[in-house]
Amino acid sequence: MSPPDDLDPTQAHTAADLAACLRRVQLLAGNPSLRELEQRARRQGRSLPRSTTGDMLSGRRLPRKLLMITFLQACGVNPAKDPRWLVAWNRLAALAAETPEHRPLSADIVADVRAAGLTRIGTTYLTDMQWSALFADVRELDVYMAYGQTWARMHARDLARLAARPGARIRVVLADPDDPLTVAVLADRFDLTTEELRRRIIATEADYAALRTEPGATIEIYYRAGDRMFSFYRLDDTAVLGFYSHARTRAASVPVFVCARPGDLYDFITEEWQAILRDSRPA
Numbered sequence: 001m002s003p004p005d006d007l008d009p010t011q012a013h014t015a016a017d018l019a020a021c022l023r024r025v026q027l028l029a030g031n032p033s034l035r036e037l038e039q040r041a042r043r044q045g046r047s048l049p050r051s052t053t054g055d056m057l058s059g060r061r062l063p064r065k066l067l068m069i070t071f072l073q074a075c076g077v078n079p080a081k082d083p084r085w086l087v088a089w090n091r092l093a094a095l096a097a098e099t100p101e102h103r104p105l106s107a108d109i110v111a112d113v114r115a116a117g118l119t120r121i122g123t124t125y126l127t128d129m130q131w132s133a134l135f136a137d138v139r140e141l142d143v144y145m146a147y148g149q150t151w152a153r154m155h156a157r158d159l160a161r162l163a164a165r166p167g168a169r170i171r172v173v174l175a176d177p178d179d180p181l182t183v184a185v186l187a188d189r190f191d192l193t194t195e196e197l198r199r200r201i202i203a204t205e206a207d208y209a210a211l212r213t214e215p216g217a218t219i220e221i222y223y224r225a226g227d228r229m230f231s232f233y234r235l236d237d238t239a240v241l242g243f244y245s246h247a248r249t250r251a252a253s254v255p256v257f258v259c260a261r262p263g264d265l266y267d268f269i270t271e272e273w274q275a276i277l278r279d280s281r282p283a
Contacts, residue, residue: 009088018088019059022071026057029075040074048074062096065089065123117263119238122256131155138162138235142273143172145231146186146244147201152208159211168217172208173280177201179225186228189244205283222280232269237261239269 007025012018026032032040034050041048048070056063056071063071068089069079079085135158145151152159162168176182177198187197205221212219233240242256259265 008084010084010091012088012092014059015062015092016059018062018068018092019057021088022068023057025072025075025077029077032075037071037074041070044070044073046070046073062089062092065093115263116265117259117261118257118265119260120258122258123254132158134233134235134238134240135162139165139168140234140236141168141170142234143170143232144273144276145173146175146190146228147197147204148174148231149200149204149207152204156207159208163211163217163219164213165217166215169220170208170211170217171220171222171277172205173222173224173276174201174205174283175228176223176225176281178223182225182227209283221283222277223283224276224280226279232272234269234273237266239266241265241269 007021007028009018009021012021026037034053037053038048038050048067052067053071055061056067065086068085072079072085077085135155141159141162159170163170175186175197180194183194183197187194190197192200201223208219208221211217228244230241230243232242238258238260240256240258243254245254257265259269261267
């Protein structure tokens, strides 16, 4: 369902305004009951308790982001295709954090965040992360993913600019399309046929290979067998780490961490990268 032009969640200034937008979405979806929405979410492998949904629609407080996303999906709205919902939620969350009622982080948590090198935490890596800023003047890009076709094509211009820089380097590790077990496990997780998953992996490899130009960056593409628990992107001294959902339906919201050197999380990613390369073969 595509919301009409007069339904714009980014115009919400309070949690009550956002709740009014959500109630309008419910109405446009045929006004399903909270019980029906709960059942729809369950069929999608998600949780949408009636009492929690009712509290969200009352507008008394800003809902959890995942709750709002699950509600929208149950009403037939895809937040990944209409990012205004996440933009609106992020803005209202930032405003709430500035209120006097907001309690500052304890000194221990601040110290842990600094030691990890964390600079940001999000839930939607395609839209939440400031990718253009991360790509600015980057010289080295390391990518570890199952296939990442959507991400690569969304950032085709940034990748092309990096590929044209002499002395730069792009290294990519994809799932091995020739390993039957790898393909079977990942195809089941992403709810794809094995043939479709192989096609996407090979298409992504071709997209990166097509970036090669003279003079330009060195581009190395590898295949690695085995399951994936996470994906990551290292852009010089910054890395983005995202987890995979094990639900049969693709989750619109998963934890994403941005970290920088120096930091324990950044060091973990660089150490994992070296281990991954050792287990990989040239594509």
